[in-house]
Amino acid sequence: MKQRAWMKWTSILLAATVATGSTASFAAAQERGLQVREDAAQSGIHNVIANQDPSVSDLPLDIEGRLPMAEQSEDPGIPEPPAQALKSISKQSTYSMADLNAMSYEELTDLLVSIDWEKIPELFKLNEDTRRFYSDENRMQAIIDRLEESGRRFTTKDMQGIPTLIEVLRSGVYLGYYNKELSRLNELDFRKKMLPAMKAIVDNPSFTWGNEVQHSVISATGRLISNVTVDTYIVNRLTGLLSDFTDRQEQLGGNFLSGKAFYDVIQGVGYVLMYRMIEPDQKAEFKGNIDGYLEQLFRLGSEGSTAEDKKWLTSNAIYYSGALGHYHSDPQKANRVLTNVMQTQPKLGELYFVAADQIARNYDEKDAYGNRVDIDELKQRGKDHYLPQRVEFDDGQFVFRAGGQLTQEQLQRLYWAAKEVKAQFHRVIGNDKPLEVGNPDDVLTIVIYNSPDEYKMNRFLYGYDTDNGGIYIEGDGTFFTYDRTEEQSIYSLEELFRHEFTHYLQARYEIPGMFGQGPLYQGGRMQWFDEGGAEFFAGSTRMEGIKPRKSVVGYLVADEPGQRYTVSDTVNSKYGSWQFYNYSFALYDYLYHHDFSAMDRIHRAIRNNDGDAYEKQLTSISDNARLNESYQRSIEEKVARYDELSVPLVSDDYMQAVEPKPELEIYDEITNLAGLSNRSVKKSNSGSFKSYELRGTYVGGASAGVEQDWQTMNKLTDGFLQALSDKPWNGYKTLTAYFTNYRVNDEGNFVYDVVFNGKLPEGADGGDVELPDGGTNPGNGNEGNSGDKGGDQQDTADREPNDTWKKAVRLDDTGKTISGKLSNQDALDIYRFDAKQAGEWTIELESAKEQGVAWVLFHESDPDNYKAYPTKREGNSLAGSISVSEPGTYYLHVYAATDGDQSYRLSVKSEAQQQPESEVSLFEESEPNDAPDMANGPVPLGRMVNGTLEGDDQQDVFMIDLDKPTSLNIGLEKQQGEHVNWVLYREGDNEQVLYPVDIDGNWMKGQVEAEPGRYHLYVYKLANEDVHYKLQIQ
Secondary structure: OOEEEEOOEOOHHHHHHHHHOOOHHHOOOOOOOOOOEOOOOOOOOOOOOOOOOOOHHHOOOOOOOOOOOOOOOOOOOOOOOOOOOOHHHOOOOOOOHHHHHOOOHHHHHHHHOOOOHHHOOOOOOOOHHHHHHHHOHHHHHHHHHHHHHHHHHOOOOOOOOHHHHHHHHHHHHHHHHHOHHHHHHHOHHHHHOOHHHHHHHHHOOOOOOOOHHHHHHHHHHHHHHHHOOOOHHHHHHOHHHHHHHHHOHHHHOOOHHHHHHHHHHHHHHHHHHHHHOOOHHHHHHHOOOOHHHHHHHHHHHHHOOOOOOOHHHHHHHHHHHHHHHHHOOOOHHHHHHHHHHHHHOOOOOHHHHHHHHHHHHHOOOEOOOOOEOOHHHHHHHHHHHHOOEEEEEHHHOEEEEEOOOOOHHHHHHHHHHHHHHHHHHHHHHOOOOOOOOOOHHHOEEEEEEOOHHHHOOHHHHOOOOOOOOEEEEHHHOEEEEEOOOOOOOOOOHHHHHHHHHHHHHHHHHHOOOOOOOOHHHHOOOOHHHHHHHHHHHOOEOOOOOEOOOHHHHHHHHOOOHHHOOOHHHHHOOOOOOOHHHHHHHHHHHHHHHHOHHHHHHHHHHHHOOOHHHHHHHHHHHHOOHHHHHHHHHHHHHHHHOHHHOOOOOOOHHHHOOOOOOOHHHHHHHHHHHHOOEEEEEEEEEOOOOEEEEEEEEEEEEEOOOHHHHHHHHHHHHHHHHHHHHOOOOHHHHHOEEEEEEEEEOOOOEEEEEEEEEEEOOOOOOOOOOEOOOOOEOOOOOOOOOOOOOOOOOOOOEOOOOOOOOOOOEEOOOEOOOEEEEEOOOOOEEEEEEEEOOOEEEEEEEEEOOOOOEEEEEEEOOEEEEEEEOOOEEEOOEEEEEEEEOOOEEEEEEEEEOOOOOEEEEEEEEEHHHHOOOOOOOEEEOOOOOOOHHHOEOOOOOOOEEEEEEOOOOOEEEEEEEEOOOEEEEEEEEEEEOOOEEEEEEEOOOOOEEEOOOEEEOOEEEEEEEEOOEEEEEEEEEOOOOOEEEEEEEO
16 A cells, blocks of 8 residues: 655654654555654654554554554564664764674673663664575574673663664564564564573563663563564563553653663563464463553553543553453453443543454444444444545545645645645656546545644554655555644644655645555665655645745755765655654756756656666666766755745635626637647536636747757746736736646647646536637647637637626627527526727527517617617627717627527628628838837828747737827737737736737737827737737727
């Protein structure tokens, strides 16, 4: 099962756990991630391999009420200690296994009792030196003998090297469990050789609660038991230790070291009795012979503290009471303890669930009174209690299960944050098609608890660990996290969400197969990519690229240049100190900004599931000294800019209501500005609002290679967004965009599919859009306007609602036909057209049924008295004309004349459209005219302008002077080249006055009522191609 976790601890207790060493109870399935407190970011970690994911009910809890992940339905393996800091950043001297092999047994054991085990970085790692070290039986016996000697000799002031001796022995058992060549070390006969040493330790008078030395020895002994074995003598010797702890739990339970030591002991014994005692005669040895030990577990489970800093101990006692209760001479006694917990503790709380789960698993779902305990029903009740909200977006493909305290605004902000991250992610990887269909992640579910405390319930409700800030489970298409305050985490909920959402994107679009499986993971070098990518894309913005987050760079500031990870360190790093995440981000960021080609090669190797190619790319960048120097400089640059950095979050614009605007006008403006063909639109319903996805094909200039084409397209796409955001409609201020599917066409031009995502005004119907060519958009980017650049502004089909003047559908004067339909529920359609001068207009309405529909015409100045009506009937056609003497806007009412559905076709045409175009004198464009102070003109109204944009000439600027209010019409005809646009500004004002809104073949037109003054008309190209155009200004 895939687990992508962003794990950052806020608890000082866990930081100390990590720093003092690993416990068997902290094993993990495939990936366990990081565990550090936020004010001790360079503490160690534990990252342990087990055979399979555990079931929640099989697992005890740890120092923070976590699942230790080692107790499984079958023997899950031997835990490894915390991973060590990389050699290149360590300031401390260390000892290699080769060093240890060169020593005599006496020299070796003398050394081991004098150093911390962290100074031996090759422990728990198989190589030729560790194989040689652990293959020597005499050497192993010498270490065991020295442990027994230290067990007799340790005092309250001197540990006699016991923790280090134990870790060296545990390393051997661990390697024996996973490697055949050392399997002898995992055999019971070898493990039993350590029993005398353990008995010497527990018989020592100093083996009791007292100071840090004593607690460290107790903790190490518990870890050794977990990896090795135990007998009834040792278990019964531990009874007094448990009893003393329960009596003094208020004092000892609140102390980290004593609490951890207690946990290590009960977990170690529990692990052996649950998973190491396989044969009936082994279990029989303990049956009825360790009642005293079990009674102390029962007592703590019944009488244990429920204070937040001590409840985890009580929880563990309840767990082991149920799991080990069958070893008691009266097996039902544990059931009575569990039943009492369910009756006395808060329902659906942590302790309640631990007890209920143990009854369900160990007592056939029957409590001490024979009542059924239905754990599945309790889980559902728990979900309803802790996660009462279900909010769906994107037609149910994006689902929140959230605590009742989270607001709708919080959830919407997260949704829009996902859109920003998704847009940048697809730009970089170049793909937005799922690698596999039919997986659970076809629907993404985000589970968000109210608080860190309630998040602990996740292990009961969903069965996944909670020792993290968030975790994505690919096999379920779900990630889990919680809301938090600034005091609880330096990372906001949105930051965490962005990180985990990136893991979802990686799994769905970039990395084939399940996490930890396949050729990419065999080399063990995917961790930096997984977590570095998630940290990197969490800094995504809408149209300013991907920014380094101040919260991440802050951890790089503390390291001196000599301490920083190299490229090799980074790509070879594992889940270790928190700096692993930060340097993985730094490398990802470096490649994005400074070596995009290398990043692209890495992405292609991953998407092709080519482990060899991926390893080759990592080797290439690791061995490149110049690249490493550049990488170090890039880190220094980020550190130097630390005070200027911020944390990208979605803007408040997303929370604003979208102003009214006709949908097709939105789509046309985007299509025309970006110069797209093959447009398609897919709309989605998100409950309180609707959104759209517009796709189209962009053909650029001559290809300059993959990287340069990408850079060009990236800048263009940000430019599209900026230009749209500058328009007055506020719906463009939350538009996101990306581009994918790079190719080069037969003419040598680069081509991308471009995708825009945005929010629709209120009243949108949520269905797919019918385009001007009548095609319904499936949203696949390959259908639409038959290759034209968008559609005509006049619709070819009636667009509802249009039963008021405000919502009237615009008609032009060309006589194009528009179709519509009336019914008993929709008996009126209203259209409008602008008559700019006196002249004759003809209106023709053809209905499917004779006398089914009729029309009347009104002028904007008089809504009560019509100006015209049909004067000619031929079959099903009603025609009429009007001699316009009063320019302005006219409103045409088409209404049902009989009951039932009535289909019709309508056309409106002015007499001017039937007249041949008169000759217009030309105004020739002259260079240079690339800026307002070089503008050609003033261009007289009514003159035609011939212009060109060739080579490096990117834009032409023309001057227009108006001495009175004018209905200004501007049209541009493309005569050569496709990717050109125009925009009109008033002098001294950066607000756009006019841009093309009416596309008819190669013509791009717009009209505006302009005030007197000077205007500048910019004509500019959007791609590297030569453009010839004709400009009409009248």
